[in-house]
Amino acid sequence: MNAIAVQNLTKQFGSFTAVDNISFDVKRGEIFGFLGANGAGKTTAMRMLCGLSFPTRGEATVAGFDLFREAEKIKKSIGYMSQKFSLYEDLTIKENIRFYGGIYGLTDGQIKSKTDFMLQHLGLSEQANTLVKSLPLGWRQKLSFSVAMVHEPQIVFLDEPTGGVDPVTRREFWTMIYEAAHAGTTVFVTTHYMDEAEYCDRVSIMVDGRIDALGTPTELKEQFSASDMAGVFLKLARRAKRGDD
Amino acid sequence: MxxxxxxxxxxxxxxxxxxxxxxxxxxxxxxxxxxxxxxxDYEVKNVKLCVVDFDRSAYSRELVNKITATSYFQLVDYTDSYNKALTYVENDQADLVLQIPAKFERQLIKEDKATLFMALNAINGVKANLGSAYLRTIIGDFNREVRTEWLQLPRFNSQPVIEVTPINWFNxxxxxxxxxxxxxxxxxxxxxxxxxxxxxxxxxxxxxxxxxxxxxxxxxxxxxxxxxxxxxxxxxxxxxxxxxxxxxxxxxxxxxxxxxxxxxxxxxxxxxxxxxxxxxxxxxxxxxxxxxxxxxxxxxxxxxxxxxxxxxxxxxxxxxxxxxxxxxxxxxxxxxxxxxxxxxxxxxxxxxxxxxxxxxxxxxxxxxxxxx
Structure with missing residues (x-):
């Protein structure tokens, strides 16, 4: 069964159609790249799949649950890392992990072993008791990702996780994504970096709320006769009629 | 939980x-x-009073003394010109004008009654109200004193007076x-x-x-x-x-x-x-x-x-x-x-x-x- 199955999903804000009748499937354990220019509707689509926004029309299942009727069940099985930084800056690293772990129903024992494992993995053991606001951006992003994975979700949604992050940290971030996918987690990621698009198993490209291309990076390059993903993206993005907003 | x-x-x-x-x-x-x-708080102190005295008699002076003896009033001026008093009010230098008419003493003694005139600066309504109330109480007191002074011998039936004694409960x-x-x-x-x-x-x-x-x-x-x-x-x-x-x-x-x-x-x-x-x-x-x-x-x-x-x-x-x-x-x-x-x-x-x-x-x- 697919991790995510979307049929004719639409979201309208008044007369504006942010997401226009999109359909796609994401397989289990896949790294699915969700590309598109600013304002193409990526974040809106992702927020619908996470149960943060009601779809206007269409059907979808996430982790086998219906998006309309079982949104709260979906929430137990997914992790989400939003574009905005979403850890509490006035709490320490350890307290943030404890808070989100606790909300997902982890026991004190589980939280403790998770915390130790994550801190060690991220090389943040020394900083366990520092406030999050004093961490540099790259570390914050890696920490956010780990926190989004604290309850070992089936699917993790990442909304531009590497925006503004330096190339070295981006590499490390993608290593973490690969590790998660290896462990069986489905990764749904949006990005503006075309080199990152090459790392994905499959990629979809949104233009003006529609999905105009979908396939493996190799297939897409062939289909649009481009040498790299940047070429594919430029060809598609030029069709866009919507302004950059 | x-x-x-x-x-x-x-x-x-x-x-x-x-x-x-x-x-x-x-x-x-x-x-x-x-x-x-x-x-x-609501207590009004330092009400600025201007007295216009057209009488200049012993009684009128006694009344003014009685008023200024309390801590509530501050005498701005003691004058015989109403216009001058009004200027004080206009310049916000006085809150209250008390006018004692000419022949105040004579009327009080001869006719057993006299009229006083009070003008209030009502820009600050609370102050004006309370000030005039205080003033009225003092004048009432003064009135009673004058009566007892005269009525030492019960020459005729004194007017029946209803005395109210309040008690404040809880405070x-x-x-x-x-x-x-x-x-x-x-x-x-x-x-x-x-x-x-x-x-x-x-x-x-x-x-x-x-x-x-x-x-x-x-x-x-x-x-x-x-x-x-x-x-x-x-x-x-x-x-x-x-x-x-x-x-x-x-x-x-x-x-x-x-x-x-x-x-x-x-x-x-x-x-x-x-x-x-x-x-x-x-x-x-x-x-x-x-x-x-x-x-x-x-x-x-x-x-x-x-x-x-x-x-x-x-x-x-x-x-x-x-x-x-x-x-x-x-x-x-x-x-x-x-x-x-x-x-x-x-x-x-x-x-x-x-x-x-x-x-x-x-x-x-x-x-x-x-x-x-």
């Missing part, structure tokens, strides 16, 4: 790491309770502070509760952490309870500080049971916090939440019976106070502190405020949307 515990842990950590909140908790009760009752000396302090305590608890809770959820919206919460399987009531309880505790802490200050500084110890106050305050805080959280869920920014709650609190407090008596408000305003939680608490506070009322005496207040708490919190839970 465990989720709630985790939420509370987090909220309390954030509160105690926020120096602004801590400062409010300790400074606000101190400042409001120490300064307001001492500085802002024997009509001490303004005893009346005011319990009310200010209510304002304190209300302001802190309403503002802190109104700002809280909306802050998470602004920072963006609410998204992360909304994507978890947390229940709405858990989230709201997690926000409610910390501020409930803070509100009771403030009440405690306030009660301590009013005992230590003003010697006001509640006549009734202190647990009656805490019990009512506990229920009352639920209502106020519910309102704050409701504001928080419908606002998008902290600014908006602040203005909205400021607007509501202003009305609640002004129409709450702290500064002005509810009984003398117009009917529509009195109807409004029926849905004003602040009015109930001020009433209860005065009842328990000054009169020693018991839980049984305040049962209707208690039930009504409990009703507000249920309605407001249900609305807060209802209007908090995990999904938009």
């Amino acid at each position: 465990r989720v709630l515990k985790i939420l509370l842990e987090k909220e309390f950590r954030q509160v105690f790491r926020n120096p602004a909140i801590l400062r409010i908790i300790f400074m606000m009760p101190a400042i409001q309770l120490l300064i307001m009752p001492l500085a802002a 024997p000396y009509m001490n303004y502070r005893i009346f005011m302090v319990p009310g200010i305590l209510v304002i304190l608890v209300t302001m802190v509760g309403a503002f802190l809770s109104a700002l809280n959820i909306v802050k998470e919206k602004e920072v963006g952490t609410i998204e992360q919460i909304n994507v978890t399987p947390i229940k709405k009531y858990q989230f709201i309870l997690g926000k409610l309880i910390p501020f409930w505790v803070l509100g009771l802490i403030i009440l405690t500080i306030g009660l301590a200050i009013s005992y230590l500084v003003y010697g006001i110890a509640p006549l009734g049971n202190i647990f009656t106050i805490y019990f009512f305050a506990g229920v009352y805080l639920l209502a106020v916090l519910g309102l704050g959280l409701l504001v928080s869920t419908v606002s998008a920014t902290q600014q908006q939440a602040m203005l909205l709650s400021f607007f509501m609190m202003m009305i609640f407090i002004l129409l709450g019976g702290l500064y002005t008596s509810i009984d003398s408000m117009p009917a529509w305003a009195q109807a409004f106070t029926k849905v004003n939680p602040v009015a109930y608490f001020i009433d209860v506070m005065r009842m328990v502190v000054l009169k020693g009322s018991t839980l049984w005496d305040i049962r209707f207040h208690l039930l009504t405020v409990f009703g507000f708490a249920i309605v407001l919190n249900s609305l807060a839970v209802w209007s908090y949307r995990k999904r938009s």
Whole structure:
């Protein structure tokens, strides 16, 4: 069964159609790249799949649950890392992990072993008791990702996780994504970096709320006769009629 | 339960790491309770009086002496020109003009009656009213003295006089502070509760952490309870500080049971916090939440019976106070502190405020949307 199955999903804000009748499937354990220019509707689509926004029309299942009727069940099985930084800056690293772990129903024992494992993995053991606001951006992003994975979700949604992050940290971030996918987690990621698009198993490209291309990076390059993903993206993005907003 | 515990842990950590909140908790009760009752009261002193005396007799001078002997009046000028007195009023140098007509003494003696004329500067209505009342009392006193002076021998039947002797219950000396302090305590608890809770959820919206919460399987009531309880505790802490200050500084110890106050305050805080959280869920920014709650609190407090008596408000305003939680608490506070009322005496207040708490919190839970 697919991790995510979307049929004719639409979201309208008044007369504006942010997401226009999109359909796609994401397989289990896949790294699915969700590309598109600013304002193409990526974040809106992702927020619908996470149960943060009601779809206007269409059907979808996430982790086998219906998006309309079982949104709260979906929430137990997914992790989400939003574009905005979403850890509490006035709490320490350890307290943030404890808070989100606790909300997902982890026991004190589980939280403790998770915390130790994550801190060690991220090389943040020394900083366990520092406030999050004093961490540099790259570390914050890696920490956010780990926190989004604290309850070992089936699917993790990442909304531009590497925006503004330096190339070295981006590499490390993608290593973490690969590790998660290896462990069986489905990764749904949006990005503006075309080199990152090459790392994905499959990629979809949104233009003006529609999905105009979908396939493996190799297939897409062939289909649009481009040498790299940047070429594919430029060809598609030029069709866009919507302004950059 | 465990989720709630985790939420509370987090909220309390954030509160105690926020120096602004801590400062409010300790400074606000101190400042409001120490300064307001001492500085802002209704007692009118230093009423500036100008006397226009056309008579210049022994009696008129005696009257003026009697008036200026009290601490309430300050004689600006003693003149014989009404126009001059009016100039003082126009320049805001006098609040009251007392005019003693010519032949005042003669009329008093010969005709047994005389007329005085009083002009008030009513720009400050309270001052004008109270000033004229004081003045009337002093003149009345003067009148009685004059009569007794003449009536040493009962030459004829004295006019029957009805003497009224008032007794002030619950606040024997009509001490303004005893009346005011319990009310200010209510304002304190209300302001802190309403503002802190109104700002809280909306802050998470602004920072963006609410998204992360909304994507978890947390229940709405858990989230709201997690926000409610910390501020409930803070509100009771403030009440405690306030009660301590009013005992230590003003010697006001509640006549009734202190647990009656805490019990009512506990229920009352639920209502106020519910309102704050409701504001928080419908606002998008902290600014908006602040203005909205400021607007509501202003009305609640002004129409709450702290500064002005509810009984003398117009009917529509009195109807409004029926849905004003602040009015109930001020009433209860005065009842328990000054009169020693018991839980049984305040049962209707208690039930009504409990009703507000249920309605407001249900609305807060209802209007908090995990999904938009």
